[in-house]
Amino acid sequence: MKQTPKFVTARRILDRMPLADRVLNATSRHSAMLLLFMVCCGVSGMALLMIRDLERANAEAQEIYTGSVHGLQRIGELQYQAQETRRAILTALTTTDSNLRVVYANQTREASLRVTEGIAEYQKEAKTGKVLALADRLNHDWITYLRVRDEVLASILGGSAQEAVNLDLRSGVPAFERVRKDLDEVKRLYAEDASRREADLAASARRTANKLVGIASFTFLLSSGAVWAIQRSRMLSRMQLAELQMEFVASVSHELRTPLAVICSAADNLADGLIRDREAMRKYGSILQHQSRNMSDLVDQILLFVSTEDRSNRYVLQPVPVTRIVDCAVSDTESVVLAAGFSLDAKVDPDLPPVMGDLGGISQCLQNLIGNAVKYGGPDRLITLRATRFSTNNGAEDELRISVTDRGIGIDSSEIDFIFDPFYRSPRVQAAQIHGTGLGLSLAKRIAESMGGRLSVQSQLSTGSTFTLHLRFAKGEDLEMADADARHSRLSRT
Numbered sequence: 013m014k015q016t017p018k019f020v021t022a023r024r025i026l027d028r029m030p031l032a033d034r035v036l037n038a039t040s041r042h043s044a045m046l047l048l049f050m051v052c053c054g055v056s057g058m059a060l061l062m063i064r065d066l067e068r069a070n071a072e073a074q075e076i077y078t079g080s081v082h083g084l085q086r087i088g089e090l091q092y093q094a095q096e097t098r099r100a101i102l103t104a105l106t107t108t109d110s111n112l113r114v115v116y117a118n119q120t121r122e123a124s125l126r127v128t129e130g131i132a133e134y135q136k137e138a139k140t141g142k143v144l145a146l147a148d149r150l151n152h153d154w155i156t157y158l159r160v161r162d163e164v165l166a167s168i169l170g171g172s173a174q175e176a177v178n179l180d181l182r183s184g185v186p187a188f189e190r191v192r193k194d195l196d197e198v199k200r201l202y203a204e205d206a207s208r209r210e211a212d213l214a215a216s217a218r219r220t221a222n223k224l225v226g227i228a229s230f231t232f233l234l235s236s237g238a239v240w241a242i243q244r245s246r247m248l249s250r251m252q253l254a255e256l257q258m259e260f261v262a263s264v265s266h267e268l269r270t271p272l273a274v275i276c277s278a279a280d281n282l283a284d285g286l287i288r289d290r291e292a293m294r295k296y297g298s299i300l301q302h303q304s305r306n307m308s309d310l311v312d313q314i315l316l317f318v319s320t321e322d323r324s325n326r327y328v329l330q331p332v333p334v335t336r337i338v339d340c341a342v343s344d345t346e347s348v349v350l351a352a353g354f355s356l357d358a359k360v361d362p363d364l365p366p367v368m369g370d371l372g373g374i375s376q377c378l379q380n381l382i383g384n385a386v387k388y389g390g391p392d393r394l395i396t397l398r399a400t401r402f403s404t405n406n407g408a409e410d411e412l413r414i415s416v417t418d419r420g421i422g423i424d425s426s427e428i429d430f431i432f433d434p435f436y437r438s439p440r441v442q443a444a445q446i447h448g449t450g451l452g453l454s455l456a457k458r459i460a461e462s463m464g465g466r467l468s469v470q471s472q473l474s475t476g477s478t479f480t481l482h483l484r485f486a487k488g489e490d491l492e493m494a495d496a497d498a499r500h501s502r503l504s505r506t
Contacts, residue, residue: 054234058227065220072213087199090130094154094195096123098188101161104168105177117165124158134198143201150194157187271303327370327463331486334364334399334412340371341378341397345386349395352386358397367412367483369463374483377467378414380456381479385418387446390476392419401485415480423471431469432457453479 100120104113131151138144160183167176278296281287287296338360349356367374378397385395396417403410421440423431430436435450453467460467460481471477 050234055231058231062220062224062227065216065223069213069216069220072209072216075209084199084202086130086134087195087202090127090134090198091192091195093123093127093130094188094191096120097127097161101164101180101184104165105173105180108173113168117169120161120165124161127154128158146194146197146201150191150198153187153190153194157184157191160184160187271307274303275300275307327373327459329368329370329463331366332369332371332374333366334414335360337367337369337371337374337378337414338397338399340375341382344375344379345382348383348386352389352393354386354389354393354395356382356395356397360399361401364399364401364412366486368486369465369483373459373463374481377456377459377481378416380452381416381481384452384456384479385416385420385477388418388420388441388477390419390421394419410485412483412485413480414483415478417476417478419476422473422475423469423477424473428469428471432467456481 097120100116100123104116104120107113107116131147131154135144135147135151138147160179164176164180164184167173167179278299282293282296287293338358342356342358345356382395382397389395397414398417399412399414401410402413423438424440427438431438432453433450434454436454437450456479457467460483463483465481465483468480468482469477470480
């Protein structure tokens with residue numbers, strides 16, 4: 013039975029998906045976090061805009077309140093001081109005491125000075141043309157009144173009370189009336205400006221309310237979309253998991269069918285008495301032995317894959333000599349290498365320190381790599397195993413690199429990203445009818461990562477491939493801890 017490659021099945025599924033599902037599938041590993049991050053960013057951005065608008069509205073309200081209160085207070089002070097100026101003049105006109113006339117004259121001069129300073133400040137702060145014109149008119153009318161006032165004071169202090177009264181009635185009263193009207197106009201302008209700014213603030217508040225409604229609606233839609241996308245992504249993940257499970261069953265069934273068929277056929281021939289001579293019996297026994305080993309290896313690979321899948325297979329890391337690792341890997345794969353007609357050339361750099369790892373796990377990883385090299389090796393049937401120390405240029409710690417090199421069919425660059433995925437098998441491998449489950453490299457990678465290492469690959473079509481296991485060397489504290497554990501173990505045994 014011809015097995016469908018994993019990425020071909022996935023491509024067929026993707027081709028049937030809508031565009032939105034393809035996007036979700038492309039980001040399925042990070043879609044939930046990405047969408048939640050987008051929602052948080054959107055809500056945070058909207059909240060910042062709301063806070064900015066509220067702060068701006070609050071600043072405008074404070075400015076309106078401060079400006080209105082300050083303006084009304086200033087115009088009230090101007091009106092009061094102007095009335096004080098006028099009151100002192102009228103009191104001076106009505107008294108006959110010369111000393112009191114001098115006192116009232118000083119009072120009107122002091123009050124008029126404060127009015128003059130207030131008008132000058134008002135002129136300085138005037139911004140619009142209308143306000144500036146009113147300030148100039150107020151200043152002109154006030155100066156005119158002060159001239160009349162000074163003449164009235166001179167007449168009062170000179171003893172001409174009746175002349176002062178006539179001058180005040182003729183010129184002082186009309187001049188002060190113009191000043192009073194000007195001050196009323198200033199007060200009206202302050203009220204108009206406050207009303208206008210209050211209307212602007214109300215409009216700004218309505219805009220802020222509309223923005224709040226829009227932000228709430230946008231947040232609701234964004235959150236709903238995120239929830240839908242997350243649920244949809246989970247559904248797609250379950251669909252892909254179901255596809256992988258179906259592929260797993262199909263792959264295992266395919267790999268078990270051949271040895272089972274051979275074993276059943278040989279068993280039937282033996283049971284029916286068709287095999288009688290010793291040589292044929294030995295041949296059938298060899299066939300049964302070989303196929304049973306294949307089935308046993310397949311079952312072991314599946315069990316190991318399951319244990320690494322749920323992380324139940326946890327390795328105890330301890331210092332392991334590199335020579336022992338290489339010797340163990342060579343001895344464990346010797347029968348497979350020789351049976352396939354291959355030769356294994358193993359070389360280890362001298363004076364390599366121990367590495368942190370699990371001997372069984374590292375040996376299993378290298379067995380998978382060597383078995384992979386045997387399966388896809390070239391016609392010269394040579395496998396090279398090298399253990400070397402590698403020093404990086406960025407100042408990082410040295411590491412051990414154990415590389416397995418073959419001179420076989422190689423791997424296309426477009427497939428490099430898929431070869432460590434469970435059950436993946438290249439179309440060229442399928443075409444060449446090379447049997448396998450697609451679990452070997454995935455298991456090797458998981459074993460390496462479970463011990464804090466990693467697995468890398470370099471390959472070229474029709475030239476060969478090099479798989480490299482990267483492991484860290486044991487440090488001083490690792491060796492001290494291992495020695496302490498060993499002494500404790502010896503003491504406990506004694």
